[in-house]
Amino acid sequence: MKTRKLLERLVELLSDEARQKKKEREALKSVLKQLKHKEKKLRKKLEDEKNEEQLAKLKREVDIVHAQRTKGVNLLKGE
Amino acid sequence: MNPGFLTRRQGSAATMYRKILLPTIFVILAWGFWASPDFKVISAGVAIFLFGMVSLEEGFKSFTGGVLEQLLRRTTDKVWKSLAFGIVSTTLMQSSSLVSVITISFLSAGLLELAAGIGIIFGANLGTTTGAWLVAGFGLKVNIAAYAMPMLVFGVILVFQRPKALKGVGYILAGVGFLFLGIAYMKDGFDAFKATIDLSRFAIPGLLGLLIYTLIGIVATVIMQSSHATLVLTITALSAGQLTYENALALAIGANVGTTITAILGALSANEQGRRLAGAHLVFNLITGLIAIVFIKVFAWSVNGISDLVGIAPDDYTLKLAVFHTLFNLVGVGVMLPQLGRLVTTLERVIRPREFTEAQPRYLNSASMEFPDTAVQAVRQETLHIWELARDIIAGGLRLKPEQVLGSADLEQLVQRPVRGEALDIELEYDTKVKPLYNAVIAFISRAAFGWEEKQSADLHWLREANRHIVEAIKGIKHLQKNLEHYVRAGNPHIRGEYNRLRAQIAQVMRALELCHQPDQADVAILGLDHLRAELDQSEGHFSDRLYALIREQRITPPMGTSLMNDTGYAYEIQRNLIAMATTLFSGSERDLDRTQRKLALDETELAALATAEPAPSPTSPTQPSQDGAAR
Numbered sequence: 180m181k182t183r184k185l186l187e188r189l190v191e192l193l194s195d196e197a198r199q200k201k202k203e204r205e206a207l208k209s210v211l212k213q214l215k216h217k218e219k220k221l222r223k224k225l226e227d228e229k230n231e232e233q234l235a236k237l238k239r240e241v242d243i244v245h246a247q248r249t250k251g252v253n254l255l256k257g258e
Numbered sequence: 259m260n261p262g263f264l265t266r267r268q269g270s271a272a273t274m275y276r277k278i279l280l281p282t283i284f285v286i287l288a289w290g291f292w293a294s295p296d297f298k299v300i301s302a303g304v305a306i307f308l309f310g311m312v313s314l315e316e317g318f319k320s321f322t323g324g325v326l327e328q329l330l331r332r333t334t335d336k337v338w339k340s341l342a343f344g345i346v347s348t349t350l351m352q353s354s355s356l357v358s359v360i361t362i363s364f365l366s367a368g369l370l371e372l373a374a375g376i377g378i379i380f381g382a383n384l385g386t387t388t389g390a391w392l393v394a395g396f397g398l399k400v401n402i403a404a405y406a407m408p409m410l411v412f413g414v415i416l417v418f419q420r421p422k423a424l425k426g427v428g429y430i431l432a433g434v435g436f437l438f439l440g441i442a443y444m445k446d447g448f449d450a451f452k453a454t455i456d457l458s459r460f461a462i463p464g465l466l467g468l469l470i471y472t473l474i475g476i477v478a479t480v481i482m483q484s485s486h487a488t489l490v491l492t493i494t495a496l497s498a499g500q501l502t503y504e505n506a507l508a509l510a511i512g513a514n515v516g517t518t519i520t521a522i523l524g525a526l527s528a529n530e531q532g533r534r535l536a537g538a539h540l541v542f543n544l545i546t547g548l549i550a551i552v553f554i555k556v557f558a559w560s561v562n563g564i565s566d567l568v569g570i571a572p573d574d575y576t577l578k579l580a581v582f583h584t585l586f587n588l589v590g591v592g593v594m595l596p597q598l599g600r601l602v603t604t605l606e607r608v609i610r611p612r613e614f615t616e617a618q619p620r621y622l623n624s625a626s627m628e629f630p631d632t633a634v635q636a637v638r639q640e641t642l643h644i645w646e647l648a649r650d651i652i653a654g655g656l657r658l659k660p661e662q663v664l665g666s667a668d669l670e671q672l673v674q675r676p677v678r679g680e681a682l683d684i685e686l687e688y689d690t691k692v693k694p695l696y697n698a699v700i701a702f703i704s705r706a707a708f709g710w711e712e713k714q715s716a717d718l719h720w721l722r723e724a725n726r727h728i729v730e731a732i733k734g735i736k737h738l739q740k741n742l743e744h745y746v747r748a749g750n751p752h753i754r755g756e757y758n759r760l761r762a763q764i765a766q767v768m769r770a771l772e773l774c775h776q777p778d779q780a781d782v783a784i785l786g787l788d789h790l791r792a793e794l795d796q797s798e799g800h801f802s803d804r805l806y807a808l809i810r811e812q813r814i815t816p817p818m819g820t821s822l823m824n825d826t827g828y829a830y831e832i833q834r835n836l837i838a839m840a841t842t843l844f845s846g847s848e849r850d851l852d853r854t855q856r857k858l859a860l861d862e863t864e865l866a867a868l869a870t871a872e873p874a875p876s877p878t879s880p881t882q883p884s885q886d887g888a889a890r
Contacts, residue, residue, distance in 0.1 A: 202850050203850055203853070203854065205850075206850035206851050206853070206854040207854050207857075209851065209854075210785070210851060210854045210855060210858065214785065214858075236793065239789065239792055239793070239796070239868075239869075240789045242868050243788050243789050243792055243860065243865075243868065244785075244789075246860055246864060246868055247785050247788065247858045247859070247860060250857075250858050250860070250864075251854075251857075251858045254857060254858070
């Protein structure tokens with residue numbers, strides 16, 4: 180391992196802030212993964228739904244989950 | 259320990275204990291200091307040693323609220339793991355008292371099973387025996403005071419630092435330094451004592467000596483509240499020849515039994531689980547002590563055999579004492595571990611939960627206030643308890659049964675059924691059930707939040723908000739009830755229909771929240787609530803159109819319309835409060851995941867923008883985020 184990388188690791192280990200940031204990033208990835216799974220399931224349900232009212236509700240739910248994912252991705256990129 | 263949470267009987271017992279014991283100890287010590295300067299040195303050694311223990315505990319406590327709790331949660335799902343946790347944590351922290359207090363605290367907050375807690379206590383008993391090895395093998399063989407000095411200097415400098423971790427390390431270093439210094443003083447004191455008084459003249463041989471010295475060990479440990487201190491005192495006295503080996507063995511047995519006092523005192527304020535754990539600790543140490551007393555000859559013979567085997571000199575009594583201490587605790591674990599299931603059942607039968615009325619807090623006690631995470635968990639559990647009571651009140655106000663609200667039957671059909679009987683007295687229900695608990699939660703949070711880490715204080719802030727939302731929802735249902743009771747019986751089917759619609763809507767939100775609360779939904783539960791909020795906004799928009807149409811078409815009178823308009827406001831406020839409450843209360847156990855979800859949750863503007871925007875692109879769209887979060 181290069182000295183610089185080793186130093187970075189050391190800083191990460193000693194710094195509370197760096198450790199916290201890493202934890203937050205991991206949490207964000209985990210939530211995004213679950214949201215993706217949820218959206219996939221909702222879209223599948225949407226395809227099979229015939230009832231108009233339910234269809235509109237499901238569409239709204241898909242939109243919301245998608246917006247939450249987009250917000251998460253932007254947050255991940257911005258970090 | 260916070261005396262405010264002790265019962266009056268327990269409180270007065272503790273006060274009596276202090277009132278009688280403390281002056282007696284002071285008088286004896288003062289006489290001792292006057293009679294012998296060497297006794298003064300030994301006592302100062304004990305005092306410095308105990309101060310070291312306090313400092314060490316303080317240091318380790320500053321690391322709680324993170325690593326220790328995480329470890330405790332993850333490594334206690336099997337008995338052998340909890341046993342290992344007890345051994346390792348006590349070996350590292352050199353304090354079985356701190357391990358017992360943490361365990362009681364976790365049990366009280368419902369974060370740990372009783373069997374796992376008992377496993378930890380068994381392990382702690384084994385872990386604490388490493389102390390005797392350290393003192394006998396290292397402390398007496400080298401000039402320990404020389405190591406103490408730099409530790410104290412570095413430790414104290416670190417204690418004055420601002421970062422919590424450095425402060426914690428400082429306390430630990432200073433603690434170890436004081437322990438070493440205390441041991442050195444005790445050693446010097448006993449060496450000097452030898453020249454003036456020969457304490458070994460008071461040695462009592464045989465069974466009588468065994469019993470008397472066991473009792474002395476118990477009393478000394480109860481007074482000092484540290485078996486470690488008794489053991490170190492015994493080892494240093496033994497090394498100075500002021501104590502016979504046989505009597506030292508008895509003192510070690512006594513120290514083991516006496517150490518249960520810490521857990522018993524810690525459990526006084528705990529719930530039944532904490533008291534059961536203290537019971538298990540007492541049973542374990544009594545049985546282990548009894549086995550050691552009954553089979554003392556077998557143990558002495560085994561200690562000699564083991565000492566020969568590992569190369570301990572026959573006259574190295576201090577190390578032999580360490581072997582004995584480990585051996586009889588090991589035998590104790592060997593005997594008691596197979597009986598763990600039976601012990602748990604017996605303790606559960608003998609120590610019954612206190613009788614709680616609905617208005618009494620179940621989780622808020624001073625044991626759970628000991629550590630930040632347990633305090634947060636206790637408030638969360640109590641708030642869930644309040645929510646269960648509030649749910650019944652709200653369901654009653656809607657003229658539905660709780661099981662109907664939470665069941666799967668069609669709510670729109672359920673609300674069509676005729677309403678019969680007396681209306682629920684919501685004010686009385688609130689005053690007698692919810693309000694006392696709400697008061698207790700607020701009082702607990704005010705006491706617990708002082709001087710804590712930001713993350714736990716933030717958790718408590720959100721939980722206080724959750725409580726406020728529950729109370730607001732109850733107030734809302736009280737306001738709604740007056741007209742609801744009138745119009746659900748009204749002859750006009752339109753106004754009746756509208757009020758039934760409100761009933762079904764609130765019940766629907768309660769049902770949806772309950773689904774969010776399921777364990778498999780915990781990781782994205784908070785985000786799932788955005789959908790409910792959007793649905794609420796949508797239906798609020800539709801309501802106004804429908805209301806004006808009803809008045810315009812003269813299906814309802816204008817007074818009916820204004821009542822409906824006001825009550826719809828209450829109904830939406832109730833639903834908003836319930837959703838806001840769930841955002842905090844139904845979150846998972848991982849703080850980072852919850853915080854991330856709160857960051858991703860959509861605010862009012864984002865939800866409004868979404869209501870007017872184009873539908874989301876299909877999964878194959880180029881802007882679709884990929885699994886790891888990067889846009890494809």
